[in-house]
């Protein structure tokens with residue numbers, strides 16, 4: 001893979017595919033970690049005289065403009081971090097984008113509006129994605145892939161665009177791959193993996209591979225309820241991926257055969273209603289045994305006994321990989337499980353890797369020192385699929 005140092009960027013329009021998918025409260029960025037992570041690449045290109053065109057997705061809009069998912073706040077924050085004005089195009093490939101890019105002088109930076117406001121970005125149809133990639137390619141001379149959090153997506157800006165322009169990997173992708181590679185080669189044991197979060201259907205599949213690698217797999221977050229259901233327990237209104245129950249049963253059986261330890265919640269925090277994340281009004285959750293979730297309740301965090309159990313299961317690990325919060329950490333009443341796991345990583349002697357936009361944000365928002373962890377990856381699904389040994393579209397596309 002070429003790096004940006006291999007490119008002649010002075011005077012050129014350089015398209016940087018970043019992952020600026022940051023958590024927002026309205027238009028306020030609650031954690032800017034992903035912007036800080038890619039800022040050095042953008043600063044380096046600008047300092048070398050490039051006209052930098054930054055593009056990203058944010059959230060999952062449905063292929064059409066939606067102001068709730070605008071990248072305008074991210075563009076503003078990027079400008080603050082760079083200490084220079086950053087232009088913002090109010091569309092991605094239309095008149096505003098074309099005029100904004102045409103107006104860039106050497107060393108200046110622009111951010112385009114959310115790539116996913118265009119159906120072509122995420123289309124499964126090669127021709128539709130290709131047509132959108134052609135429009136993006138018209139805005140640039142060179143391509144730098146540095147959105148590590150999205151390299152597992154076969155999307156136009158990640159996969160099709162680099163085939164149309166001379167390309168290189170940015171410094172963030174290079175750094176992420178260097179650390180994650182270590183976990184695929186020589187892993188110190190016991191190797192514990194903690195999985196949680198809300199993107200359950202995306203992430204359940206990686207367990208298939210982890211069963212060949214990990215010694216211990218701890219399950220929390222929204223993912224836990226599909227496991228509890230597979231164990232024959234009712235899960236009330238909790239997140240459930242019913243169609244994955246047979247796969248989970250197979251994982252549990254294979255783990256037993258292989259001597260891989262699956263650790264599931266023994267108790268959970270529940271409520272009849274999803275908490276108000278805006279006002280953070282007290283939610284007064286109840287605590288119930290994991291096999292006794294009432295039909296009208298939703299599991300929103302691991303319970304106190306599970307917190308202790310998970311801390312104990314992490315204590316003697318030599319390597320820990322963690323993706324996905326243990327609960328709805330954005331509300332203080334459901335943050336304790338995520339806090340306990342973060343603390344569990346720090347209390348171990350292990351080499352620790354935390355992956356994922358929300359997991360990394362949770363660590364910082366809950367007051368932990370990010371430098372105390374071995375590595376904080378900007379990608380959750382991306383790092384899991386990398387560890388799986390899969391060919392990631394956004395990395396394959398950067399190869400020569």
Ligand SMILES: Nc1ncnc2c1ncn2[C@@H]1O[C@H](COP(=O)(O)OP(=O)(O)O)[C@@H](O)[C@H]1O
Nearest residue numbers: 197198199221222300327328356357358359380
């Ligand atoms: N039990 C649960 N029910 C619903 N949502 C949950 C639950 N546990 C965690 N979450 C949510 O999961 C989200 C993060 O999931 P995900 O995007 O998969 O993680 P990451 O970005 O770290 O890869 C958080 O917004 C959190 O509120």
Ligand SMILES: O=C(OP(=O)(O)O)[C@H](O)COP(=O)(O)O
Nearest residue numbers: 021149150356357379380381382
């Ligand atoms: O947040 C992201 O992934 P993550 O939650 O796995 O860390 C990336 O920005 C990818 O977003 P997507 O899962 O909507 O494609």
